[in-house]
Amino acid sequence: MRLPIVHHPAFDARFDAKHRFPMSKFSRLAEILVEDRLVGANGFAVPDPAPEGWLCLAHSRTYVEAVLAAAVPRATERAIGFPVDERVALRSRTATGGTVLAARLALRHGLACNTAGGSHHASRTGGAGFSVFNDVAVAASVLLAEGEVGRVLVFDCDVHQGDGTALIFAGTPRVFTLSIHAAKNYPDVKPPSDLDIALPDGTGDADYLAVLRDALERGFAEARPDLVFFNAGVDPHAADRLGRLALSDEGLAERDRRVIGFFRERNVPVAGVIGGGYSTDIEVLSRRHTILHRVATEFV
Known part of the structure; x- marks a missing residue:
């Protein structure tokens, strides 16, 4: 079986190359996955908006109607x-x-990845931080x-706290949010997730991975999930503009x-999203995002 990978051309809303948000990474990421033969003969799984x-279900009708x-x-x-x-608006819906x-494919196959997603700053009442809808x-x-599913774990490894997700699911026992x-x-005000692990500036590989081990154990024990959403943001990288x-x-x-392996060893499906990553070098950034895929x- 090949890894199910989700992509749609509308993921790239074609911003100016000088924009602070590196929109063209979504197109280049997909191209690299094809060039490096990580996509099967049937191509990408293509979503509907x-x-x-x-x-x-996650946003107020007033806000949704305004976006549409x-x-x-x-x-x-x-x-x-x-x-x-x-x-x-189309990009955000798609x-x-x-x-x-990706989540449905993960439930069917055990693991699937989007080539977008992880817009975790959007809350119920509006968007923020490059996030329109909290996918x-x-x-x-x-x-x-x-x-x-009956219970969900959101395992968020983006360098920015998942404030929108925390707010949307506050007091929701069937969803465990971990950041x-x-x-x-960013954000300056960080509403509490079910488990927040805040790291000091300059945290490197060894210290990060040591913290990750405990987070996996605690998240699994407390969430008891039927499905994990893994936000694999690459903005914790040393070279990231906003990390x-x-x-x-x-x-x-x-x-x-370690994240994917931990949950797959326990037969918990994982849906991966790419999260944040910021650089003026779109080629380097896009290749960095392919690390997830x-x-x-390795697990299919």
Whole structure:
């Protein structure tokens, strides 16, 4: 079996190359996966855009309707970091549909990965931090509502705390939110996840992996999940523009290997999303994001 990988051309909303958000990485990431033959003969699994009903499971109807109409208030657009036009709205719906599809494929095959996703700063009432819709929160809510899973663990290794996810699932016993992040990074106000592990600036591979071991054990014991959403953000890398940690490519690969391996050894399905990663060198950044998919192929 080949690793199921989800992609859609709409993941790339075609921003100007000088924009702070490196939108073109989504297209280049997919190209690299094809070039390096990590995609099977049948190609990518292609998602449909998430329908309004799905989005409203994790976001207010007022906010969802504003996004779909490309009528998001300016203050919210400033919090997100870019205007929400029709192309961005489609991109956000499609990336969310991609995470739902990756989750369904993970339940079927044990493991699947999106080539987008991890927009964890969007809360119920609005977007923030380059996040329009919280794709993982929507996907978890869809699967719970449909009875496909009973309990979910969100295992978030992006360098920024998953504040939107924490807010959406606060007081929701069937979803356990876990975030390993840089203590002094965005967001300034960090609403509590079920388990937050805040790391000091400059944390490198060895110290990070030591913390990861305990986080895996605690998260599994407390969540007892039927499905894990793994946010494999590469912004903990030492060279990341918006990170404050100091992992290497090898450290990121070992992180992903330990997370995926831990849950697959326990027969828990894993849906991987790529999370954050920021660099002006799109080639290097896109290849760094493929670490998730390369490591995941070791487990299929």
